[in-house]
Amino acid sequence: MAEGPITKTLASTVVYRNPWMTVREDRVERPDGSRGIYGVVDKPDFALIIPAEDDGFHLVQEYRYPVGRRTWSFPQGGVAGVDDPREMAAVELAEETGLRAAVWEHLGRVDSSHGTSSQGCHVFLATGLTRGEARREHTEQDMVHEWVPRAGFEGMIRRGEVTDDASLAAYLLLLLRERHGIG
Known part of the structure; x- marks a missing residue:
């Protein structure tokens, strides 16, 4: 089983933030070299x-x-x-x-x-x-x-x-x- 990140983050931009969460958009590169984006909601556990x-x-x-x-x-x-x-x-x-x-x-x-x-x-x-x-x-x-x-x-x-x-x-x-x- 592969360990660690297999998708590389090229850039990360916070697009929204309030006291309860942050929403960011990450530009990524996959192991095959293709690029894309991920929208991520960061919230505390x-x-x-x-x-x-x-x-x-x-x-x-x-x-x-x-x-x-x-x-x-x-x-x-x-x-x-x-x-x-x-x-x-x-x-x-x-x-x-x-x-x-x-x-x-x-x-x-x-x-x-x-x-x-x-x-x-x-x-x-x-x-x-x-x-x-x-x-x-x-x-x-x-x-x-x-x-x-x-x-x-x-x-x-x-x-x-x-x-x-x-x-x-x-x-x-x-x-x-x-x-x-x-x-």
């Missing part, structure tokens, strides 16, 4: 938490502007000024659900939209949960938090009610850990 108890999971639902509808997912997000994925996970879990976890297990990291974005997702299993008050950001004012049994969660996936790629990938990491000790 985020944390996703699988809050598990009683053979079920705590989920959140909110309106997602880019897809124009409400969606269910595991709690997730990034925290400005926080680079440690585990710390970010604890902040996001408490903020979105009010839950605190006594036990944290890092299940892995997955790339988000790796064909267009540099962003990654750190997946954590959170257990030993205690309840507290959620402290959502203003942009999360419509968020709903609900516990769902595992069978119900899998039914939601089959019915297309959970379509968030990070949540689906996180659940696969959990299943691999449970079935094969991987994670």
Whole structure:
């Protein structure tokens, strides 16, 4: 398997920037000498938490502007000024659900939209949960938090009610850990 970059970056231009992301256009040269461009969205990594108890999971639902509808997912997000994925996970879990976890297990990291974005997702299993008050950001004012049994969660996936790629990938990491000790 080839290691390292096989496509050479000839030039990189930032075409858009805001506090949450940078969009750049890179002129590239492929191994065969042909040239082209890549549009890349650079965003910091985020944390996703699988809050598990009683053979079920705590989920959140909110309106997602880019897809124009409400969606269910595991709690997730990034925290400005926080680079440690585990710390970010604890902040996001408490903020979105009010839950605190006594036990944290890092299940892995997955790339988000790796064909267009540099962003990654750190997946954590959170257990030993205690309840507290959620402290959502203003942009999360419509968020709903609900516990769902595992069978119900899998039914939601089959019915297309959970379509968030990070949540689906996180659940696969959990299943691999449970079935094969991987994670």
